[in-house]
Amino acid sequence: MKISKGLIIADPWIGYILDRSKTWEMRSSSASHRGWFGLIRKGTGAVYGVARLVDVGAPLSPAEMISVFERHRIPEGMIRSGEVAKWNVPWKLDGVLRLARSVPYRHQSGAVTWVQFDDAVSEAIARQLNTPSETDVSVPPSPRAVKTTSHEPRRSSLAPAEHAVHASQLSSSSSRTAGALIGEVTLTQGNIDHNHIYLRSFFERFPEDAVGGSNRHERARRDVLVEWGGPVPVRTDLDGSKRFFRARGWIRDFFVSNEAQAGDRVRIEETAPYCYRVSLKKRAR
Incomplete structure (x- = not known):
């Protein structure tokens, strides 16, 4: 061709x-x-x-x-x-x-x-x-159409494939380079039960144009890319009201694959502009 x-x-x-x-x-x-x-x-x-x-x-x-x-x-x-x-x-x-x-x-x-x-x-x-x-390799089709353009973001939690990007599509800097620490947060049982990670204590360290409103109709002007250790990184913006990642479908898999428990700490690193790595540090038991 x-x-x-x-x-x-x-x-x-x-x-x-x-x-x-x-x-x-x-x-x-x-x-x-x-x-x-x-x-x-x-x-x-x-x-x-x-x-x-x-x-x-x-x-x-x-x-x-x-x-x-x-x-x-x-x-x-x-x-x-x-x-x-x-x-x-x-x-x-x-x-x-x-x-x-x-x-x-x-x-x-x-x-x-x-x-x-x-x-x-x-x-x-x-x-x-x-x-x-x-x-x-094909990205799996979204199970349901969501609203999205040729000029900017917005995704629905009903369409996880809309958030997924192949791991091979990450820049080498985002997947191999030691990242700059953005912050760490201790998990609560509520975080684990409801699939979210609070970013409140260091939320101001994320770029302002990646922070949206309280619902999916108020998406930020730009997304961030989150590498969490699974087969596909995730594109999402940040919920400025609740102060966590808006896309949360991947977080359950992150918790399960790391056997997360209350008291464990989640570490957020910036690996490149608008690119982040999320990892888990087990609490000493």
Whole structure:
């Protein structure tokens, strides 16, 4: 398969596409192209994955965009504010694959929608696509659609797959580097029974733009990535009212796999910007 063109997409939208929680890339105009293209992370000069453009929908009204949040991942607040008013044409994607190694390309001068790749770039992409790798493993489908965009976050606890990212997709710094300690907290039986970890004593150490309101309709502008020792890290924002991670489905598995008991301590480390590692320290018995 030859990929001859690419599309530049900014964070966090390209991240959502690569972890397959976003299937519509919202653009300001239609496209005649159908088929495969490269996913270029804005500002990096490199291709990070590939996707297939299968269809382009009609422009959506703000109300329509809000109703299909799970497709594009743009928060309701951004839509209502008019900040993304012109980005209302859904480019519908399928078959997303993350490359094991990003492929640099030479960007031609001038503003263009599609970036044309030279043969060397196309061949470098093709070599990775023709070689089986852990990036070819599918993320399990969400058991239920949730509201989500091409411009930002929001996830429901009803759709755990929306929070999951393959461990291979973590940056090497987040999975291998010793992290900076954010804080430690002692578990109570209530934490274990209700699947949450209180972050109150060090909550101010998390970035402000990753802190949302008290419910899923008040999500933060940005998510954090949590590595907890399981097969898949988790994307979530933080509940600013209750002061814990909003996504909590993974916490039960974390407690079970570590045989957590009241009195044990949970350690939170920052391994990279917006990336955290959660581990358990057993209480001396």
